[in-house]
Amino acid sequence: MTPIDGLLREASERIAWPRGVDIAPAVLGRLDRGADSSRRPAMAWVGLAALAVVLILAIPPAREAIADLLGVAGIHIELGTSEPANAGFDLSLGEEMTKEQAESESGLVINAPADLPPPEAIYVSNSPVDGELTMVWPPSPATPEIADSGVGLLITQFRATGVGNYLKRATPETRVVVVSVFGVDGYWMEGAPHVLVFEDSDGVARQELSRLAGNVLIWEANGVTYRVESSLDLRSALAIAESMATD
Amino acid sequence: MSVEGRPLNDTSLIVATKSGDARAYGELVRAHQEIALRVAYLFVRDRAEAEDTVQEAFVKAFRALGRVDPDRPFRPWLLAIVRNEARNRIRRQGRQKALETRLAGEVASGDPARSPESLAVEAEMYRGILGAVDRLPERQRQVIGLRYLVGLTEAETAATLRVPLGTVKSRTKRALERLRDELEPPSPKEEVG
Numbered sequence: 001m002t003p004i005d006g007l008l009r010e011a012s013e014r015i016a017w018p019r020g021v022d023i024a025p026a027v028l029g030r031l032d033r034g035a036d037s038s039r040r041p042a043m044a045w046v047g048l049a050a051l052a053v054v055l056i057l058a059i060p061p062a063r064e065a066i067a068d069l070l071g072v073a074g075i076h077i078e079l080g081t082s083e084p085a086n087a088g089f090d091l092s093l094g095e096e097m098t099k100e101q102a103e104s105e106s107g108l109v110i111n112a113p114a115d116l117p118p119p120e121a122i123y124v125s126n127s128p129v130d131g132e133l134t135m136v137w138p139p140s141p142a143t144p145e146i147a148d149s150g151v152g153l154l155i156t157q158f159r160a161t162g163v164g165n166y167l168k169r170a171t172p173e174t175r176v177v178v179v180s181v182f183g184v185d186g187y188w189m190e191g192a193p194h195v196l197v198f199e200d201s202d203g204v205a206r207q208e209l210s211r212l213a214g215n216v217l218i219w220e221a222n223g224v225t226y227r228v229e230s231s232l233d234l235r236s237a238l239a240i241a242e243s244m245a246t247d
Numbered sequence: 248m249s250v251e252g253r254p255l256n257d258t259s260l261i262v263a264t265k266s267g268d269a270r271a272y273g274e275l276v277r278a279h280q281e282i283a284l285r286v287a288y289l290f291v292r293d294r295a296e297a298e299d300t301v302q303e304a305f306v307k308a309f310r311a312l313g314r315v316d317p318d319r320p321f322r323p324w325l326l327a328i329v330r331n332e333a334r335n336r337i338r339r340q341g342r343q344k345a346l347e348t349r350l351a352g353e354v355a356s357g358d359p360a361r362s363p364e365s366l367a368v369e370a371e372m373y374r375g376i377l378g379a380v381d382r383l384p385e386r387q388r389q390v391i392g393l394r395y396l397v398g399l400t401e402a403e404t405a406a407t408l409r410v411p412l413g414t415v416k417s418r419t420k421r422a423l424e425r426l427r428d429e430l431e432p433p434s435p436k437e438e439v440g
Contacts, residue, residue, distance in 0.1 A: 003431065004423055004426050004427050004430065004431065005395065005423070007376055007430070008376065008380070008391065008395035008396065008426075009395055009398075010373070011373045011376040011377050011380075011396070012395060012396040012397070012398065014370075014373045014377075015377070015396065017284065017285050017288055018284040018285070018288055018294045018297050018298060019281075021280070021284060021298060022277065022280070023276060023280050023284075023298060023301060023302050023305070024273040024274075024276040024277050024280065025273075026298075026302050027272075027273075027276050027302050027305045027306060027309075028269055028272065028273055028276075030302060030303075030306050031272075031306060031309055085307050085310040085311040085314075089307055089311065089328070089331075090307075090308075090311065090324060090327055090328050090331070091327075091331075091409065092327060092330060092331040092334070092408075092409045093331075094331075094334075094335065094338075095335040095338065095339075126338055148316070148319070150311075150314045
């Protein structure tokens with residue numbers, strides 16, 4: 001270990017991290033509040049009982065005994081009917097929004113394929129450019145899962161130009177093919193995860209790493225760059241692109 | 248603090264949670280909360296916000312457990328959710344707030360048995376190190392923070408940031424070079440003649 005490595009690790013122990021915090025009760029409480037109303041009376045009873053023993057619970061050896069009294073230990077308790085998280089929530093795509101919120105936040109008009117159902121989720125991020133909008137579809141027969149991502153299709157829109165100027169230089173390990181999308185050059189990349197280099201709307205060079213190990217079709221129209229990522233072949237990806245509006 | 252996962256326990260806890268065992272999810276939270284809180288704190292720089300961030304991340308993780316293969320490592324997946332949640336909070340509050348609290352301002356006291364003078368010198372040294380980390384470009388700062396301050400492995404860092412392993416390696420190398428330039432004194436020139 002070089003000196004700087006060691007110093008960093010020592011410094012880490014001096015940071016006033018959050019310590020000694022048990023957030024499990026709060027997490028379970030949040031999940032319980034997602035329970036349906038028919039179960040509320042039972043959980044309310046548990047809540048009152050918990051209040052009565054809160055001081056005793058603070059003593060570690062008593063905790064298991066109290067848990068048994070409350071009927072928690074070893075008993076199956078449903079954590080409510082929480083709505084499952086939408087596809088892509090764990091991919092660092094930004095903040096999930098409704099269509100209206102996403103358009104307002106990004107300044108873009110959502111351009112979704114006419115031949116597919118609406119996306120399951122829409123995310124807006126400010127990285128690598130402000131107002132990057134991503135639509136996500138779950139795996140389906142038309143859009144098989146990309147690797148182990150839990151996602152079938154990702155379509156990203158952001159204001160940027162100049163993708164083609166840098167693309168070949170930035171993807172040495174990925175096969176790149178120039179294709180025609182709406183009569184202009186688009187780029188098809190398959191294989192390894194890639195780096196995409198482009199200019200944002202201020203002319204600043206930015207780079208974006210591919211998020212998944214899928215195949216990607218990129219093209220630019222009216223100052224907006226589109227990126228379709230999936231496990232589909234070129235023909236199917238082009239069909240998706242061609243069902244998207246161009247205005 | 249160990250930063251190694253406990254894959255077998257996680258698998259059992261995830262399976263138990265999926266079959267309705269609330270206590271199992273509580274144990275899963277406890278197994279990973281400390282490191283999740285550190286990751287969140289690294290981004291949001293506020294203890295209350297870090298706790299709220301991690302609570303929300305665990306709620307989201309629970310809602311997605313149906314999609315998770317219990318045999319896949321849980322921690323990197325969870326930490327990616329924590330990081331995304333932290334970024335969303337920073338974005339909502341504005342970037343400036345996140346760095347109002349500098350790591351360098353958070354140095355805790357050392358061994359009280361030592362002299363005040365030596366403690367002060369040591370604290371100043373660590374403030375200097377953490378200040379240098381805070382001055383790194385954002386992407387290098389994140390990698391150094393996760394690798395050396397939180398204690399993740401390279402693979403865990405890559406999974407948390409959702410970047411390739413090679414990117415973590417190259418950003419780490421550049422960041423360490425930068426820190427060495429700033430923190431390590433130049434070698435004395437050799438006397439000739």
